[in-house]
Amino acid sequence: MAQQERAIRTRQVLLLAAASVFDEVGYDAASISEILSRSKMTKGALYFHFASKEALALGVIDAQTADLELPETGSKLQDLVCLTQSIARRLQTDVLLRAGVRLTVEERTLNLLGASQASPYAKWIEICGGLLTESKANGELLGHVQPAAVAELVVASFTGIQLVSQVYSRREDLAERLSAFWRYLLPGIAVPGVLPHLTTDPPAAG
Amino acid sequence: MAQQERAIRTRQVLLLAAASVFDEVGYDAASISEILSRSKMTKGALYFHFASKEALALGVIDAQTADLELPETGSKLQDLVCLTQSIARRLQTDVLLRAGVRLTVEERTLNLLGASQASPYAKWIEICGGLLTESKANGELLGHVQPAAVAELVVASFTGIQLVSQVYSRREDLAERLSAFWRYLLPGIAVPGVLPHLTTDPPAAG
Numbered sequence: 033m034a035q036q037e038r039a040i041r042t043r044q045v046l047l048l049a050a051a052s053v054f055d056e057v058g059y060d061a062a063s064i065s066e067i068l069s070r071s072k073m074t075k076g077a078l079y080f081h082f083a084s085k086e087a088l089a090l091g092v093i094d095a096q097t098a099d100l101e102l103p104e105t106g107s108k109l110q111d112l113v114c115l116t117q118s119i120a121r122r123l124q125t126d127v128l129l130r131a132g133v134r135l136t137v138e139e140r141t142l143n144l145l146g147a148s149q150a151s152p153y154a155k156w157i158e159i160c161g162g163l164l165t166e167s168k169a170n171g172e173l174l175g176h177v178q179p180a181a182v183a184e185l186v187v188a189s190f191t192g193i194q195l196v197s198q199v200y201s202r203r204e205d206l207a208e209r210l211s212a213f214w215r216y217l218l219p220g221i222a223v224p225g226v227l228p229h230l231t232t233d234p235p236a237a238g
Numbered sequence: 239m240a241q242q243e244r245a246i247r248t249r250q251v252l253l254l255a256a257a258s259v260f261d262e263v264g265y266d267a268a269s270i271s272e273i274l275s276r277s278k279m280t281k282g283a284l285y286f287h288f289a290s291k292e293a294l295a296l297g298v299i300d301a302q303t304a305d306l307e308l309p310e311t312g313s314k315l316q317d318l319v320c321l322t323q324s325i326a327r328r329l330q331t332d333v334l335l336r337a338g339v340r341l342t343v344e345e346r347t348l349n350l351l352g353a354s355q356a357s358p359y360a361k362w363i364e365i366c367g368g369l370l371t372e373s374k375a376n377g378e379l380l381g382h383v384q385p386a387a388v389a390e391l392v393v394a395s396f397t398g399i400q401l402v403s404q405v406y407s408r409r410e411d412l413a414e415r416l417s418a419f420w421r422y423l424l425p426g427i428a429v430p431g432v433l434p435h436l437t438t439d440p441p442a443a444g
Contacts, residue, residue, distance in 0.1 A: 061266070
């Protein structure tokens with residue numbers, strides 16, 4: 033394995049270990065020594081990649097949107113709905129994503145992250161806004177719909193919906209809650225002719 | 239002042255002191271001694287009313303929906319929109335409400351609260367669901383709309399919207415974000431004839 037490749041893998045192992053600890057106990061109670069122990073890496077390796085617990089938290093938050101594959105269904109609006117459903121499913125299994133969302137939601141962490149605090153939401157808003165802008169250009173959205181405002185709304189609502197779903201069912205009912213969100217929201221943003229062609233259900237397990 | 243009245247006042251002073259500390263530093267970092275010092279009450283008084291920090295947090299969470307006055311505009315759907323806007327405004331000034339929402343959002347606290355963890359959301363969902371059920375009975379909602387599902391959606395979305403607004407503007411843009419949420423959602427739930435009569439703007443400052 034080339035040296036650079038090994039470094040990337042080491043960084044990823046450290047991020048995953050940090051994510052599993054942040055996901056379980058939150059930022060405050062997470063300890064570097066526990067992260068180190070789960071990663072089975074040396075302290076030197078950890079501090080080479082991440083100068084502090086804060087840097088690890090930032091890395092976990094940034095990883096949320098890394099390597100994101102967008103759906104391609106032929107409709108950008110359907111792509112957006114599918115994207116939210118695929119993130120909902122990943123929240124069940126992907127500890128890196130789940131920890132990133134937990135850190136993003138907790139005020140304590142957002143305060144710590146300081147100037148960069150808005151960035152995790154901003155990245156998601158940019159992705160959703162891009163899909164909505166294309167959707168509008170393709171004639172799928174009603175004339176008065178502002179893609180940027182809807183993108184902010186979708187990201188904020190998703191954040192709250194996954195939070196409530198977590199409290200009630202450890203996110204097991206998240207797909208159904210998201211589906212309801214889209215069923216009630218779509219008539220206010222999509223042109224009537226597009227509505228019958230959209231599905232709000234989660235994609236079949238694959 | 240009668241003894242019972244004094245006890246109620248003491249309890250309220252303690253709740254407010256606890257709320258101001260939870261609001262600033264969150265549950266974990268809040269100390270009983272700091273709460274005591276802000277309340278200017280004795281340790282005996284505090285432990286008479288609240289057996290533990292957990293009991294204080296529960297008291298703050300429960301206080302969110304206490305003494306809630308519902309708007310009466312003549313339209314139950316308009317009442318619901320106004321309720322969310324009035325809560326948005328109170329989040330700027332009412333430390334008890336703000337601390338309750340912070341505690342409700344943070345996983346650490348929700349885990350601590352154990353069996354009662356779902357209750358803060360449940361109470362809000364019940365209030366919104368009641369308004370929507372009446373709204374439907376009054377013919378304001380589309381036939382397929384399920385008041386309970388919309389109530390869950392509104393509470394969850396509100397939770398996320400206030401969170402994102404807090405990150406971006408310390409909640410200064412919350413009224414505008416809520417207004418956008420309702421503008422895009424209402425066409426999916428209200429009958430067309432009702433829409434022109436609804437306003438999504440925050441009530442004028444009073």
